[in-house]
Amino acid sequence: MNELSARDWRKSSYSSEGNACLYISALDSATIRLRESDEPDTILTTNPTALNALIRSAKAGQLDHLGTA
Template sequence: MTATAWQKSSYCAQGDSCVHVTATTDGLVKIRESADPSGSIVTTTAGDFRELLRALRVGSDSAPGFELSYGPGDQVRLRAAGDGDAVVTTSRARWDAFVKGAVAGEFDHFAEERASGARASA
C-alpha cells in the first residue's frame, strides 16, 4: 500500500503549505494538510474522491462520503465517512486553492478506479 508523491494545487501560494493529495498502489486516495505532515490523513476510495471533486465543481459543500465544516476563524475541516477520527484541518485560503485545483481538473487522475496492485500516476 505504497503512496505515490503528494500533489498540491497549482493555485497554492508560494511554499509547500497546502492541501495535498496522493494515491496508494491499492487504489485509495489520501488527503492531508502539508503544514501538518505528521497530522491527520484522510483516506477514501477513488470513487468517493471523485464525488468530492464533482461536488466542489458545482460549488457544493456537501459530498457523499465526506463531512466538510467551517470552524472558528478561517478554519476548514474535512473528514471522510468511515475513516475513524481522521480530520484534515486547513485554512480557508488553502482550502480555496485546493478547490480551484479541483475545478481545473488537477486531481482527476486520483479519482480514477484502479485495479488492486496497479500503480497510480502522480
C-alpha cells in the same frame, strides 16, 4: 500503513508558496491520501470514486453552505 516519503506526495497546482497547501498521494489505484501543509501528520484516506463525488459537489456549489456561519 506504510510510511510515505516526500516524493510520494504531490502538491496541488492551485496551492501557492504559503501555508494551506493541499498534498495528494496515490500509491495504488484504490487508495488516495490527502494532507494539508499545516497538519502534515493528519492524513485523510479515501478512494477515487468518493473523491470524485466530493470534487463534483464542490464545483457544483453544493457544499457552499458549509462555509457560512
